[in-house]
Amino acid sequence: MPGQPGAPDGGGQEAPPPPDGEAARGMRARADEAPGRRVGERKKQFLVAPQQAPGLAAIGPFGMPSPALQPPSLQAVEKALNDHPDIDVVRTVGTAGMGPLGIGAAAGGGTLVARMTDDKARALQQQTQGQLVIERDQHLLLHEVMPRQPAMVNSLAVRASATLAFRMVVLGKDGTPLPDAEVALFGGLLPAGGMTDARGEVTVTLYGDSPHMVSGVYVKPRADYWSFYQRDPDLGTDEANVIGLRPLSDWPQLPDFPKRSAIGWGQRAMRLDQLPPNFRGQGVKIAVIDSGADNRHPDLKRIQNGVDIIGKNPDSWNQDVLGHGSHCSGVIGGADPTFGIHGFAPEAEIHVCKLFPGGQVSQLIEALDYCIEQQIDVVNLSLGGVSPSPALEQRIVRAKQAGIACIAATGNSGGPVQYPAASPNVLAVAAIGKFDEFPRDSYHVETLSTDVDASGYFTAKFSCFGPEVDVCAPGVAIVSSVPPANFAAWDGTSMAAPHVTGLAALMLAHHPALQAQGGMRSAQRVDALFDLIRRSGRRVTQSGALRTGAGMPDAPTAFGLGLPGQQAMQAPLGSMAGAMAANAMFDPAINAAYLGMGAPRAPAFMAPLGFGYGGTRVGW
Template sequence: MPKQPQGGASDFQDRPPPPPDGAGDKRPATDDGAAAGAASAGAAPIASGSAGASATSGASGAEGASSASGASSTGAAPGPGRPVAERKKKYLVAPRAAPGAAFGPSALAPALGLQSVEQALQALPDIDVVETIATRASVAPAGFGPLGMAGFTPSGGGVFGDSGDGVVVARMTDQKAGELLQRGQGQLLVERDQHLRLLDPMLRRPDLVSSLTPYQGPQAELLLNVVGQDDQPLAEVEVSLFGGVLPSSAVTGADGVARLRVYGPDANSVSGLYVKPRADYWSFYQRDPDLSLDQPNVVMLKPLAEWPALRNMPQQNTVGWGARAMRLDQVPPQFGGQGIKVAVIDSGAATTHGNLNRIRAGFDVVNKHVDRGTWNADTLGHGSHCTGVIAATDPVWGIRGFAPQAEVHVCKLFPGGQVSQLIDALEYCIEQQIDVVNLSLGGGAPSEALERQIVRAKQAGVACIAAAGNSSGPVQYPASSQHVLAVAAIGKIGEFPPDSYHAETLGKDIDAQGYFTARFSCFGPQVDVCAPGVAVVSSVPPNNFAAWDGTSMATPHVTGLAALVLAHRPEFQSVLRMRSPERVEGLFQILRMSARPVATADPNYVGYGMPDALIALGLSTAQMSMPWHGQASSFGMPAAMFAGMDSGQRGGTGIGMASAGAGPGAMGLTLQSLPFGFAFGGMPPPGW
């Protein structure tokens, strides 16, 4: 089941990046001759042949545009203000071998090194170097960077005489990036630094306006009173109305009342009412609600703790439905993930929470220039929720995590995370010798720079487990990378109130046990496994609980189980003890082969199925007698797993990068499997 990155447009692709954070290194503009002199000989392709380009690119960016406007042929003085020009964006620039560098005349050119690239960029006009993320030269991804093709050693400079592999983050215009890519002669990676997003399914609201004409029709105020247990008013509850002329939303105040504007002659045109509490209660959704404009409308939310499966939570420690579905409740209590390091790259983790207060290590990637230690401030709650599923630690209070005795490292990437910062976070994981990384995030187009870092992490023995995405479309990147384990989301009937918004996630493939694929979950041959991702109850700041949906919630179930497997399965204390790509692939294989089919969907939606904790930990002998392992038994995978896939893509050895014709906004990646000692999707070799 080889993975092909999906190239769908990112939700953030056209969104402006955040303003400069002051970390940039502003350099005075120089001509390209000075740039060539300032750069080392290895950086010649960047600075050479650019005399003409410098004259045109000087008008790029705000500074260049200002100087260019003064050179008017009429000699007229410019008007007040600053001329509008193209805005600079963040780009990732890194050395790489030219296509076919091992053959022909291009092999004679010295390889670029990271330091040479940085020096050349600092000297070029209209390019602002923000930072350089250097990686350890001892871990270089095969097929990437200055090492080039297998068996090819650069003739000069490169990683051996320079500062190792990595990326330079710089601000420049698209025009400047195109020139830089052309001047690099195939030896430079130049790509836009994409924004990332957390993979929880956001409620999709229709566009607020459909024309430029302001709405002039009838409108009225609707009052909605939201109450909880003992009729207590609930504050900070999001309330949304859908349908009608225009949608409307509001947040309840301290009195529990939301004041919404209804557009139209009456409320009969409203097609949906959605009430989303901040914590501790189930959501509420009503199709075609009967609403009054003459008197307040009341919605009474149900407390999470009144649900039968969550009775007495949090005063009494509870196992969530997802953990029970994966049979964590039958795993001996001494299996706690001791000695394993897990990293959660997300929005932080609130150590004010009783289930998370034993976490001691972290790294605020976004805020690192100011304070690296603010990783424990989680304004979004997303990272706290994921971390609770993985490693909630209190044995008598709250929700039980999969690996409560694992060492958790929190890498805060949101809000505002970009690919460059994810690369930085993965470097932290390599340096800290993290065993498993949870990636409940995604982007748009595949990133060659990020793929290089994912490969480096895998070679260093770091296993990345990623959420497939919530767009109801093809698997998103980085889950579509073949070097990570992609997780889709499923739900189960009876694990949430029928009048909650969770009921809107039901697919049409409910099986006899009540499992179904979540309507929002992404699908494709890249999906490895699925896990519970609907109505998952976990920790949120400051010390509360919430039921959330998303492949973001499914992924930590698998990450937590992976930590248990590494800590307690004998193979990882013997033949797979050393950190290596074989260790990572061995872990992925065990998780795949422990899975059981759920729902009635094809493998594009559920992969191998939902991993079983007892089988993954070697505590059950039922694996080989299970009927689903009889399908396509020569490969150890469900039948039709490769339906629609090009069989020629499965047997490759190494990684090919198709860069011909690729501009700054197009990656053109073609990924093939690496010979890690396991046939992809196959049974382990003899002697396992």
């Protein structure tokens, strides 16, 4: 057969035999003599920290309990690493005087950041017998929904093939060209896409021999317009293909937006508009650990505190090149009463911890140290990693002990809940949508699942699920602020988590039970807050707790407003008796679902307007 010694190679000649061991060594020797840099394994960044004693950390290395043996001090570990010729100590995070920008970090153990090879890290782990946490300093991801995931390795190697050039023109209101709009074509042999120029034009070249190979066209505007998606589009190669986008202000729920302020559909769904008008989050500190927040935006002008964890520049935390942190901050604290979207807690004190682009676990640890130092009450984490981090978990536990409530997005891979949302010490938020809250030709349609209830609520296809999910919140077609003074409708559990963060801030500021004992910061207060949020959950969609947890938090229910047993929210919540007393004011069916005992399902959704299932196009 081809490729074997003596066998034809398809061209009438015999294929050469593979090199034996001596020949292979000779080939490597010749390569070593060639000029240039040899490709080999590089040193990677690792986190090294003394393992905390049992009871202080939720998990130890590789999920094992911490050993009873007293771990070495951080100073001893640093000296040993510095003495090793193959290990480079980069910096220390989490010890006094070593916090971000030189601010003294929280009391407690620190973490070393060091560079070494994988083999050296494994050897070090074995030598220390579990006394040290040694893990890769993982790069974190912002939980943003992507229209497609790039293939890891494509087996195609296209050398010669027919190509199709599609001239795409994207126009806005009154035929205005829209620059910087992302255009992607699905189908063909390889992915294809591009960005529109100042004329709103882009030429997208696709490998293939027929326009019928294109299975979809997606357009994502930079801001102020709804996205566009057309399955099986009718495209031509001999003339321009024109796509007109709808302004956000054309949507009936956003008349004359943003000149006329509006309450987002997520805030309405959680009934923020039914709380007393003086519930505005006064006196509560919120941290948004994200890509920064542009406080030039009219909705974000009240934000005056921040730190750039990556650049270590005290003046760059408000430079948000991604827009993600600005979007999350707008949902939480949008504050202009006459412009844009109303945030949940417009008078809360928001601190911005800039971690993206480029954030790693070590920098997230620094950001949590900043939160401990600044006595932050609630942290929004619309980010995630690849796998659990024992070093990060220790810092999350320390933050909780300092009274900080961490609220995290579950992730957008459509698989198991990602970390840190998977931590038992945070509140994990999944995403839901509502099918009548976005245009029917927008990409938001692609987030629809078959799990839709009678009110149109559905679990978003992208939302991660599992037993770690605590609650769900609106995370599809969420309109919020983006730099410099614009708005965009985005999808993601990143957008769901800020809804719950904003509600948590209001509860810490105004809920009598959480104001007891002067609002003392403690892990017990965090548990009481999370318990109240879960118990306010309202059943949405027809899925179970693995996808929606205790349901969508309801703001009036969380405060006991207008409900029988309203006085129950005055009960102390640090005990089982207090939790049972607070539980008395909620619907038994919802409580049964929260406690895992099951609850009656909502009536089957009858597919109004020709809604299709099973991957078919929505029949609108």
